[in-house]
Amino acid sequence: AQKITQTQPGMFVQEKEAVTLDCTYDTSDPSYGLFWYKQPSSGEMIFLIYQGSYDQQNATEGRYSLNFQKARKSANLVISASQLGDSAMYFCAMREGNTGNQFYFGTGTSLTVIP
Amino acid sequence: EPEVTQTPSHQVTQMGQEVILRCVPISNHLYFYWYRQILGQKVEFLVSFYNNEISEKSEIFDDQFSVERPDGSNFTLKIRSTKLEDSAMYFCASSVSSLTGELFFGEGSRLTVL
Numbered sequence: 653a654q655k656i657t658q659t660q661p662g663m664f665v666q667e668k669e670a671v672t673l674d675c676t677y678d679t680s681d682p683s684y685g686l687f688w689y690k691q692p693s694s695g696e697m698i699f700l701i702y703q704g705s706y707d708q709q710n711a712t713e714g715r716y717s718l719n720f721q722k723a724r725k726s727a728n729l730v731i732s733a734s735q736l737g738d739s740a741m742y743f744c745a746m747r748e749g750n751t752g753n754q755f756y757f758g759t760g761t762s763l764t765v766i767p
Numbered sequence: 768e769p770e771v772t773q774t775p776s777h778q779v780t781q782m783g784q785e786v787i788l789r790c791v792p793i794s795n796h797l798y799f800y801w802y803r804q805i806l807g808q809k810v811e812f813l814v815s816f817y818n819n820e821i822s823e824k825s826e827i828f829d830d831q832f833s834v835e836r837p838d839g840s841n842f843t844l845k846i847r848s849t850k851l852e853d854s855a856m857y858f859c860a861s862s863v864s865s866l867t868g869e870l871f872f873g874e875g876s877r878l879t880v881l
Contacts, residue, residue, distance in 0.1 A: 687869055695856060697810070697872035743810060754823055755800075755870055757810040 654678065656744050658758035665734045666766050672719070673729040673761045675744030683749025686727040688718065691741040691760070700742075703727060705749070734765045773859050773873035781881055783848050788876045790842045790859030799842045800860040800870060801834065803827070810858065816842065849880045 657676045665671035677686065688700040703711045703718045711718040719728040731738055744758040772791045780786050792799050801813040814824040816834055833845045842861075846853055856877050860870040 695877075696874040697858060699869040699871070702869055754812045754815065754825075756812070759809045
């Protein structure tokens with residue numbers, strides 16, 4: 653089974669609108685961390701936001717928020733007030749608590765912001 | 768802001784040649800990683816390194832691959848005899864802890880095997 657599933661290969665959003673990028677995960681480890689990374693066309697991987705499995709509140713970082721639904725095993729990224737510079741690939745990733753060494757990445761979602 | 772640096776940014780090599788990719792992790796980080804991303808595909812884990820030894824490796828990381836930290840600052844990935852399918856972007860990453868906190872990635876080294 654895939655550890656991280658991103659079902660949206662491509663998404664479009666109008667500038668200044670909000671967009672949700674979906675991510676579901678699979679683990680039996682009670683302790684884990686969920687991450688979102690942005691990969692612009694230049695190729696680098698930029699950390700956006702982190703959610704720990706024991707965190708009670710959804711993580712937020714500026715225009716990014718993580719809609720964490722533990723029972724559904726989903727960790728969707730919400731980008732508010734989209735900007736042209738948000739156009740990029742977005743990867744959801746998970747690190748399991750007991751091993752911790754390996755990050756599992758999803759296949760990514762390509763986001764295009766339309767002016 | 769401290770960052771992970773990687774060299775070279777792009778390397779072209781002939782099949783069968785040895786390649787060394789270099790990385791300088793963030794100085795106070797303890798855990799080091801190599802990932803690769805074949806063009807248009809997802810990021811795949813290769814190996815993690817802690818306390819001067821490999822702590823975990825994937826099936827991709829076979830006998831053709833090796834890592835070392837020769838001088839306390841550099842972290843290298845060596846591919847002994849490159850194959851066409853080794854063409855990919857190779858990312859070095861580091862983290863403070865193995866249990867919490869994000870991975871900090873370098874900008875990647877693009878390897879093209881001809």
